[in-house]
Amino acid sequence: MAYKEKQLQNISKQFQIYGEILHAETFKIGHINETYSATYDQGGMRVRYIHQKINKNVFKNPPAVMKNIMRVTTHIRRRLEAQDARDITRRSLVVIPTRDGQSHYRSPDGEYWRTFVFIEGVQTFEAVQSPDQALQAGRAFGDFQSLLVDLPDGRLNETILGFHNTRQRFTALQQAIQRDHVNRAQAAKPEIEFALGHESLVDVILDAMAKKKIPERITHNDTKFNNVMLDTVTGEAKCVVDLDTVMPGCALYDFGDMVRTTTSPTLEDEQDLSKVKMQMPMFKKLAEGYLATAGRFLTRAEKALIAFSGKLITFEIGIRFLTDHLSGDTYFRIHRPDHNLDRCRTQFKLVESIERQEKAMQGYVDRL
Ligand code: GN1
Ligand code: MG
Numbered sequence: 001m002a003y004k005e006k007q008l009q010n011i012s013k014q015f016q017i018y019g020e021i022l023h024a025e026t027f028k029i030g031h032i033n034e035t036y037s038a039t040y041d042q043g044g045m046r047v048r049y050i051h052q053k054i055n056k057n058v059f060k061n062p063p064a065v066m067k068n069i070m071r072v073t074t075h076i077r078r079r080l081e082a083q084d085a086r087d088i089t090r091r092s093l094v095v096i097p098t099r100d101g102q103s104h105y106r107s108p109d110g111e112y113w114r115t116f117v118f119i120e121g122v123q124t125f126e127a128v129q130s131p132d133q134a135l136q137a138g139r140a141f142g143d144f145q146s147l148l149v150d151l152p153d154g155r156l157n158e159t160i161l162g163f164h165n166t167r168q169r170f171t172a173l174q175q176a177i178q179r180d181h182v183n184r185a186q187a188a189k190p191e192i193e194f195a196l197g198h199e200s201l202v203d204v205i206l207d208a209m210a211k212k213k214i215p216e217r218i219t220h221n222d223t224k225f226n227n228v229m230l231d232t233v234t235g236e237a238k239c240v241v242d243l244d245t246v247m248p249g250c251a252l253y254d255f256g257d258m259v260r261t262t263t264s265p266t267l268e269d270e271q272d273l274s275k276v277k278m279q280m281p282m283f284k285k286l287a288e289g290y291l292a293t294a295g296r297f298l299t300r301a302e303k304a305l306i307a308f309s310g311k312l313i314t315f316e317i318g319i320r321f322l323t324d325h326l327s328g329d330t331y332f333r334i335h336r337p338d339h340n341l342d343r344c345r346t347q348f349k350l351v352e353s354i355e356r357q358e359k360a361m362q363g364y365v366d367r368l
Helices: 002-012 062-082 131-147 166-179 189-197 204-210 251-262 280-294 306-326 339-367
Strands: 020-028 034-042 045-053 112-117 217-219 228-231 237-240 247-249
Touching (some): 002 020, 002 034, 002 045, 062 112, 131 217, 131 237, 131 251, 166 204, 189 306, 189 339, 204 306, 251 306, 251 339, 306 339
Antiparallel strands (some): 034 045, 228 237
């Protein structure tokens, strides 16, 4: 920790922060990036900022990521200003430029750092506590997509190629099974069978997009519930974070990952599988919240796959966890042995639960 504080002191000097750093802590232990919150004394007032080191293994081109984030956050801010909205710096991330005006700092050791305004008075949750929270999540990402429908100046960069290309994800799994690099395939046999048995899911949305039945849109692509900041007092969604994967995609990918992360009462790595289930009251509120704004621009073809998208994205993340488990845990940070296998099992259990309720889920959306 001492080392990190020292390192952060050096990092902090690179940005346009008008204060002295007092202390810093690890803020969020995500699967990918390293995130710190730092407290500064600024003219006698304490203010906080977020410093984040971008994971270069995952994001091969950090400047391209930052370019997207600048375009997206600037556009959202302008749109909110045009609506005379209030509380704007709590509703969209604000990037603090470096002292020479760049969106990020590249340190001598080749690492990429960026800084955001710390949003005060909000909290995030790993699991949903109430239908109202599901509603807030749906609304937050529906609003986010809707604020970006008129983003000018062309297509965003693809920060990770084929990120939600389920066919590619499936092929990667097949390869990992074949290589069986760390000898784990035998013990993961039931999960492997489940995955291979669900191959028919993987091309549905890809095909519809290839045939232009479903349009490409600007999407967040990582709409986990813990990426929504809720006001500590009112519980209202304020801001969505983790914008690294904002890029061209399918609106349904965003909705699907919300189903994955807001409808079960459990954490993503719950080991008691009997607790993992898609809860209808959560789904209903989630869909209501999302469609309140997204319903205005989604096409009929998109709406028809709403329930399916939850199953697909839950399956997709499940096979990604399984692939990483079979490959020796090189992508997702793990905190215990077989962690990625546990995560995979939880996803597959949820897929089964969605499967059983898919008709009712879609029926509800059709009637909205
Ligand atoms: C990763 O870093 P985090 O937790 O926000 C991953 C997502 C997965 C998620 C699963 C860039 O997101 O795609 O859905 O883990 N992000 C990347 O929890 O791969
Ligand atoms: Mg993320």
